[in-house]
Each structure stands twice: as structure tokens, then as C-alpha cells.
Amino acid sequence: VVSVTAVDTSVVRIDGWPDEVVGNGHEVPVYGGGSIPYAYLDNAASTPPLRAVVRAVNDFLPWYSSVHRGAGYKSRVSTAAYEEARERARDFVNAPDSHVVVFIKNTTEGINRLAALAEERGATVFVSIMEHHANLLPWRRLTRQVVYFGADEFGAVDEDDLRRKLSDHPTGPKIVAVAGAYNVSGYAPPLDRLARLCHEHGAEILVDAAQLAPHRPIDMSGRPGEEIDYLIFSGHKVYAPFGSGVMVAPRSALSSVSPALVGGGIVDLVTLDEVVWNGLPDREEAGTPNVVGAVALGAALIRLQELRRDGLLDQESALTDYLVKGLLSVPNLQLLGPRAAVDRVGVASFVIDGVPHGLVAAVLSYEHGIGIRTGCFCAHPGVLHLLQLPIAEADEGRSRMRRHDHVGLPGAARASLGVQNTRAEVDRLVRALKELVGSGPRASYRIDPSTGDYSPSNWEEALPLGL
Numbered sequence: 001v002v003s004v005t006a007v008d009t010s011v012v013r014i015d016g017w018p019d020e021v022v023g024n025g026h027e028v029p030v031y032g033g034g035s036i037p038y039a040y041l042d043n044a045a046s047t048p049p050l051r052a053v054v055r056a057v058n059d060f061l062p063w064y065s066s067v068h069r070g071a072g073y074k075s076r077v078s079t080a081a082y083e084e085a086r087e088r089a090r091d092f093v094n095a096p097d098s099h100v101v102v103f104i105k106n107t108t109e110g111i112n113r114l115a116a117l118a119e120e121r122g123a124t125v126f127v128s129i130m131e132h133h134a135n136l137l138p139w140r141r142l143t144r145q146v147v148y149f150g151a152d153e154f155g156a157v158d159e160d161d162l163r164r165k166l167s168d169h170p171t172g173p174k175i176v177a178v179a180g181a182y183n184v185s186g187y188a189p190p191l192d193r194l195a196r197l198c199h200e201h202g203a204e205i206l207v208d209a210a211q212l213a214p215h216r217p218i219d220m221s222g223r224p225g226e227e228i229d230y231l232i233f234s235g236h237k238v239y240a241p242f243g244s245g246v247m248v249a250p251r252s253a254l255s256s257v258s259p260a261l262v263g264g265g266i267v268d269l270v271t272l273d274e275v276v277w278n279g280l281p282d283r284e285e286a287g288t289p290n291v292v293g294a295v296a297l298g299a300a301l302i303r304l305q306e307l308r309r310d311g312l313l314d315q316e317s318a319l320t321d322y323l324v325k326g327l328l329s330v331p332n333l334q335l336l337g338p339r340a341a342v343d344r345v346g347v348a349s350f351v352i353d354g355v356p357h358g359l360v361a362a363v364l365s366y367e368h369g370i371g372i373r374t375g376c377f378c379a380h381p382g383v384l385h386l387l388q389l390p391i392a393e394a395d396e397g398r399s400r401m402r403r404h405d406h407v408g409l410p411g412a413a414r415a416s417l418g419v420q421n422t423r424a425e426v427d428r429l430v431r432a433l434k435e436l437v438g439s440g441p442r443a444s445y446r447i448d449p450s451t452g453d454y455s456p457s458n459w460e461e462a463l464p465l466g467l
């Protein structure tokens, strides 16, 4: 059971901004014939581009040129746009001057880079069992010492366990890598308290902000003792799906190790036996950078900040409460994640007794034109922990996964909100789930054993190719 904070929707806007994103309300075909406006409730996976982003990209493209190394006028325009986007990102997370903002591809790349850096510095890394694989596997592959800290049965960080484990490692560099918001439960841990805990134990804190950046203001500078040392997020989760992301790290840490990637654009001198790296951030951006992606990201951050000034944060929490209440009204539905009054972003994962999660997603998609996510959301240990499966059932699930058997795997369905979503879309979701629980699917479904995906047995998919 989840306790839900009451939001007074007579004063707080509850519907989002449907016209802010491109493609909202596109009609999609549904089982039984005809088409209906698509309800996109999978924003935790990736967000559609904001109109402001598309406008900024279109305005910029005629000026596109190489950055930094070109001498022409357009190169100077492009360089200025690229560097302005960097400043936007710095401002968005309130990064201190001691930190460098580096453009990367996505959160996964950023954490891999920081894992290599942690290893070069001989750090012990502490991660929660609830992390996305992007904040789990890089540490396991690239650093020698990984320590797991626990979570309660609803996925909330076990701060006592973290404190104990940090105390057990009194010496040497330490990094605690934690999500700013979790992609399965939506739980947003108390970063200020965690940062203080880390710093009191001589550890640095790294925040995987992939799910935090779209939903909450970020203040890396924090109160004394509560600063965030490293932070990473992806453009495609903040309405700028143009292949760029951001990594913010202390200048001192990045300059103490060799660059993660080597090649063009990052040196002051190369001889056949000598290389002198140039300054930061350039030396962390080897090769030709994704200037268009950076411009898109900068535009998205500006627009998000404007929307936040217009009440986006209150609106999101109102619609999140509405979503949670709606889901809890569905018979036999169990919501995963914290049940106490904790901070939750617009992400809600659930299971329905007796209905496979893949079938839930398929019915929503094929019969109701609603896009959600299903499975383990790239967080296998976390999802298995939240599902609280009997040991034998969890073991059986893992052995199926080992065999690449995709049928009947443990998992959940997840609905997640973006700036464009409205009550009407949440209502559609809840109505569809109630119909599914009450009278079963309208179609009969087959399962593809190679993927585990369900589709109606007599369905011919006609995707618009060649767009």
C-alpha cells in the first residue's frame, strides 16, 4: 500500500503541457480497427523532443560547422553555441567553478568513464542494490573493489547499512554511486543527507541523475558538506533525444588521470614519443563532438527551467499522485516501491496478480494505444528485490534468464510521466487496466519465445517505414 500525499488540485495545475512536445497525440492503429491518439507513458525510458528543442536545432543547423579547430565564421558561431550549451548545463545543475562540464553520449558512457577514473585513483566504490545496470556494471567491470549497500523492501536506501559499510573502509579513496531517482520505483533518495553521510566518511558522492534531471532541480553546490561531487545525465531523458549527455566532475579528479579516450582535439603537442594533453574540458572530448546534440540539450534545459518557473514541479507531483491513486484503484494491482510518504518522481511500476507483465503492456499498446514499459527495466537485482519473490521462484527466473528463455520471466509494468501528460491519459490507463482485470484481453495473444513479447494472434503490424 502506498500512502499518497494529498495535492489540492484546485490550486495546482494537474494536466501537463501537451503542446510542448513534438508528435504528441499522433494517432496509432489499435486492435479491432481504427486508430486513436497515442498516450505515451514511457518517459522514464526516453522523452520526446520539446518543440523548443526542435526549433533551436532547426535555427542552428544552417550555422553548423566544426567547433574549436575551425577558423571560419560558422566555426566561431558553432563554437559559441556549443560552449553556451555547456554553460546551460552548468547552470542547470548549479555546478561549482571547481567542476568541469563534459559532453558525452549518455549516462551509460559517463559512468563507464568515471568508473575508469575511479579505478585509476584506486577507489572503493559503494553502490546500492537498486541501481540501474548503467550504475552497476561499469563499476563491476572497471573497478576492483565494489561494495553493495542495501535497500529496504520498498527500495529505499538503507542509510545505516551504507554508514556501516563506509565505516568498515576507513582508508583510501571512496565513491558512493547512487541514483538521484530510481527508474523502477520512482523513489528519489535524500541526496543532501546522503552527500553529508558520504563526506563525513571521507567518500565522494556520484549521482546518476538520469531520472532526476527530468523531474527535479539539481544543486551540485549544495550546503557545505552536502555538495555533489560527480553527476551524469542523458539528453534523451530531458526532451533532447539528439545523442548527447552531460558529465560533471571535479577538475582536480579529471586532470589527475589520463583522458578516457584519446585522439584528435585533446592535445597541445604530439611527437613520436611524447604527448601533452590540453586543458579541460577539451581533453575529455576527444574527436569531433556532437554539437547539434549539445545545442538541443542546452535548449531543453532552458525550456525545462521556464516550465519549472510556470509550476512544472507542482504539476508533476499532482499528476504523479493522480497516477498512483488511479493505479491503486485497480483490483489485484500491486505497486512496487516505497509505501511511506517519500519523495517519488513520476514513475510507477506495478504487477497485476495473474496477468503477466508483458501481457499487460501488450494489451495497453494493441488495444488502447498506450505506450508503457515492461520487464526488469535494466535493473534485475532491484526488480527482483522489489518483487519479494519466494526464493525458489526468483531462482527459477534467474535460471530462465541464464538460458535466454524469455517466457514467463519475473518483471513488472511501468508507467512514467513527462511534461506533456494529462489526467485524461492517466484515466485511459486506469480504465484499460480495470477492463483487463475485469474481463480479460479483447484479443487472444501469442508470445514470441525469442523476445517474450506478446502480440494479438491475428494481428498484422503495419509500421510506417521509410519515414
Ligand SMILES: Cc1ncc(COP(=O)(O)O)c(C=O)c1O
Residues within 6 Å of the ligand: 044, 045, 106, 107, 108, 109, 132, 134, 135, 179, 181, 182, 183, 208, 210, 211, 234, 236
Ligand atoms: C536511473 C538510470 N540510470 C542510467 C540510465 C542509463 O541511461 P542511458 O541509457 O541514457 O545511458 C537509465 C536509463 O533508463 C536510468 O533510468
